[in-house]
Amino acid sequence: MADNKPTITIDGQVLAYEPGQTVIQVAHEAGFDVPHYCYHPGLSIAGNCRICMVEVDGWPKPQVSCKLQPSPGMVVHTQSALAKSARAGTMEMLLVNHPLDCPICDQAGECHLQDYSYQLGQGEASSTTAKTKLPKNVAFGEKIVYDAERCIKCTLCVRFCEEITQTNELAMSGRGDHEIVIMTSKGEFDTAYSMNIIDLCPVGALTSRDFRFKSRLWFMDFTESLCTGCARGCNVVTGGRDGAMLRMEPRANAEVNQWWLCDEGRLDYAHVNGADRIASPRIKTADGVWVQATVDDAITAAAVALREAGGDVLLDGGCTLEEMLLARDLAKVMGGKARYAAATGGGDKFLRVDERGANAKGAEGLGLARATKAAAAAVVIVERDAHVPAALRDGAAPVVVFATDAASVPASARVVFPHGSWAERDGLLVNTDGRIQVINRNPAVGPDNIPATADVLEEILGELDPAYDWRGRGGLHAALRSESAFAKAQFPAMQSAGVGVGA
Amino acid sequence: MTAKKKASKKKAAAKGPAGSTPAPARAQRGADGVYPETQILSRNFGVEDSWTLAVAREQGAYTMLEKALATMTPAQVVEEVKTSRLRGRGGAGFPTGVKWGFIPQDSKKTKYLVLNADESEPGTFKDRYLMELDPHLVLEGCLLCAYATGLDVIYIYIRGEYPLSITRMEGAIEEARQAGYLGKNILGKQGFTVEAHVHPGAGAYICGEETGMLESLEGKRGHPRIKPPFPAVEGAFGCPTVINNVETLAHVPCIIEFGGAWFAGLGIQPDPANPRALGSSGTKLMGVSGDVKNPGVWEFEFGITLRELIYDYAGGPLDGRKVKAVIPGGLSMPVLTAGELDVPMGYDALQKVGSGLGTATAIVMDDACDMVEACENIAHFFADESCGQCTPCREGCHWMEKIFARIKAGEGTPKDLDLLEHLFVNIEGRTICALADAAVWPLRSILRKFRHEFLAQMPGQSDPALPAGSAAVGAR
Amino acid sequence: MSAFEASAPAAPPVPASFPPKELRQACDEIVARYPTRMAACLPVLHLAQKHFGGWISPEVEAGVAAYLEVSDSHIRGLLTFYAMFNTRPSGRHEVWVCRTLTCWLRGAAGLRRTALAKAGVDRCGVESPDGRFLVKDMECLGLCEVAPAVFIDGAPHTEVTTESLEQLMDACE
Ligand SMILES: Cc1cc2nc3c(=O)[nH]c(=O)nc-3n(C[C@H](O)[C@H](O)[C@H](O)COP(=O)(O)O)c2cc1C
Ligand SMILES: Cc1cc2nc3c(=O)[nH]c(=O)nc-3n(C[C@H](O)[C@H](O)[C@H](O)COP(=O)(O)O)c2cc1C
Ligand code: SF4
Ligand code: SF4
Ligand code: SF4
Ligand code: SF4
Ligand code: FES
């Protein structure tokens, strides 16, 4: 603290602050767990829930830390008797009319009301008073359901529609304890970002129709990853259970998606749970019948077929940098070139970009050409039909195909490998701004035991090129670093939020 | 409804041209011991057609604006108001001159005056008299404020339930505009350009709270804002804004006429020993409503006692009844019992006895009033009028109402009284605006001062100390 | 507070064309008083409610919203916040009975009973079956020195008794 920054004291700890910060921000940065409902770093301050109250020396009343501006030397207590009793009092008020139907509430397990009420204890007498009845099960458009009894009127959802999307679909209605959130009589959101209010909602008042009643949270696996719906590369957490992907939620990244996701990206995982997922490699026999094969047999068969066919590789613009590098090497061995394909369109002024290939920037960095019309290719890798449509795949007449869904396999194929969806693969993607970010496999999603596409590509390369040395992830990353396009790039440690690339 | 001047038998004396009348002298109790009425603010209330510009001008309207524009700098006007020690008449009693001093003079933004004419505090009806019977005095006060603090636009926020006040103020604005008291370069003063508009409310008590009023003025729900920033820096439309009560500004022309020192000499002096006792200078419209023979509004120099106000002016209790409890100023202040009425009507004196001057319009409850039911009625008001944004007020006010209803229904237990005390602690001082405090104060004081009445309505809790019949009151 | 509808109606209302010819000039003048269009909401809604039979229908709500360039949910938020606005048909005559402390001390509860009985309804805030009355219980109307107070169609009546209230309501068509 030699740099003369002003300081405040929180629970005895002296902390420097930047002008413009509020006490809760200083406290959170220092690791204090000050509870909050209506505060969100991306929205204006409402100061209405009163759960973040702290005691300040010299002030007779407890203060809301989310709105309180520090002044030099201010002494704040988060755990004093006054601070604790003020928060417990607020909690009691929040629960007096709250239905407490946690056993049937989707929010249970990640509900801040449930959390804090556990921490602070429920007030003695709240149960003796009849609860106020308010509307339940109100449709907010097609995707969202609202429960006014669970709602704590923090106005986060309203402020999101006012301040972030500026579409103003929501408003507070009524007054006093009959205040509720209402939606425009148009009945649907104008914004493509409506589902963020579900994440914002600190309680289970806003739930996703898509996720409703699908699973209790504690049965699910969660993995930090990215959305691959477009080249923005929004940071997400994927949630899955028993092979199925159940939901996707944003992870905050100030440089990429702040706290948000678009609805389309969030819901763009139908293909992950498709009925026709390919779960194991297959080989076509001489009489045209598909049989299941072990990975090793399929690799051998693929090598045989490719030695014979040779030529290009056509891959999905959502492939990882590792997959793309290997595809480029493979094409070189086969005397061809690697090309990538990706859909475009649907961009807006906020997060969504026209480029839908999640790693199109990476493909360009590796010098891959963009496939726009049908041309022959020996290998095709396809996760999403939107990127590699039938005309391109069938037109390529490939012999070896990596596909997520059986419907994407052209008739020409002789060896097929299962290609995990992005939620099931590990690797690097370069987003629209040139930032290298990581996707991670969620073990609870997708068919069991499918081989990693990168591993299979390496094996095939090894078969085709006796001089090829197995590189693995470390070796591949080293190779990527030596690419001129990524020479100045910072590679993220796996399992982290991604780092910007110079260009 | 024309404001009704019931009590005063005296006709207001015409004031005549400015400066021709001597400064009114201090009020003295007469030989009969009666505290006299004063007619300074209310001097035109009895004059026929007092609200028209023609009549108002005969009474000297706008001469103080002329005087200020011709002979005083804006800073001198602020100084005169500071000298007068005028305190806000809207309830909080903040020194008006000090508040005007907060307006940044270097700001390039438009500056606003929002005149608080919401008057939705229950039991309060004094501003209505001013707007209906002397709208030009109100407007002159606004213009003096505008001159003193360099304002550009005046919005007069009148509650929607005051149709005649709206009509009279709009009429006054129109007349004043035509006569050159509003508009560009008022009275030829270069650069003194002010517009005025009436903004009608639409039925919400909370819009009397200054920042709730600003939200409402901006076309939103009247959700009060967290202060700071104070309105003087960031008020209406994000610009510097003065907010004053109608009566507060109606005093200003007289202060300009007779001087701040004269005004400061009226009423109750500050206590040099107590820096927080800022005194109660000047006069005040005071009223009484409820269980009295002759409810009404009168103007007094501060100093009349609550008892004198109720017995000498409001006629005392109805025949055969006794005064039981009085809220001295609106609904939002702690009650005083019949034994506590010998307190002077003044900011500091009432605070000292655990209540407050509020709007200085008392509500009297007599011995036929069931205090449990009164509490239910009061709690219902605050629950109904809570804007709903902060948790302790939104949930707490309604919770209190439910408990009083439970006690009234004979289902209460002494534990409910403890629960209420617990709720008071968790509601008071925990919210964005003072509505929640205002809900707690009367309820807590009634609960403490009339606890026996609550116990008497609980099964198995009969209280032998209870005066006969005092809780046995039929539903009203 | 009046009851409110929580769910959005199945079909979005067709916005009424607003302002109608008769209100155009008045509305434009109101808008000109403020630095934002939103600020004109309350005065414009007062005019609209008066013009369209004492209440603001979803269609009028949408029309006003379009005129003032705010969302219809914002307007609905105002209509349900401010006690003077109605979001349901308000009968041919609107009767407000003050319920707050002073009026209650002077007999307001009896007035409410009388008003409801006259209207033939069992609670405040609903139109009478014959469409003649809407009785609303209101908080302090600022006429406490002449309590109890009642407003009928915007006009104040003071020191009202059950008898005088019956007469007043009988005089309503
Ligand atoms: C809940 C609440 C209601 C209020 N209602 C009124 C009111 O109706 N009229 C008024 O002048 N002040 C009212 N006030 C006080 C105002 O917030 C503010 O203090 C006042 O307008 C300032 O003006 P003054 O300094 O001239 O009194 C209210 C305050 C609160 C907390
Ligand atoms: C401690 C304190 C500080 C205040 N500071 C300011 C200020 O800086 N600027 C201002 O315009 N008003 C200031 N006020 C006046 C308030 O804005 C307000 O008019 C007055 O307190 C009435 O409060 P109410 O609305 O709660 O009744 C202050 C009031 C208090 C009690
Ligand atoms: S919102 Fe939270 S506290 Fe309420 S029912 Fe759901 S999980 Fe329980
Ligand atoms: S729905 Fe959720 S986010 Fe919206 S106000 Fe209610 S609790 Fe807050
Ligand atoms: S903007 Fe693109 S990356 Fe972000 S959530 Fe939407 S589709 Fe996915
Ligand atoms: S205290 Fe009550 S009225 Fe004031 S802001 Fe909070 S909820 Fe609204
Ligand atoms: S988080 Fe601070 S008041 Fe809600």
Ligand code: FES
């Ligand atoms: S209490 Fe009814 S008019 Fe004031």
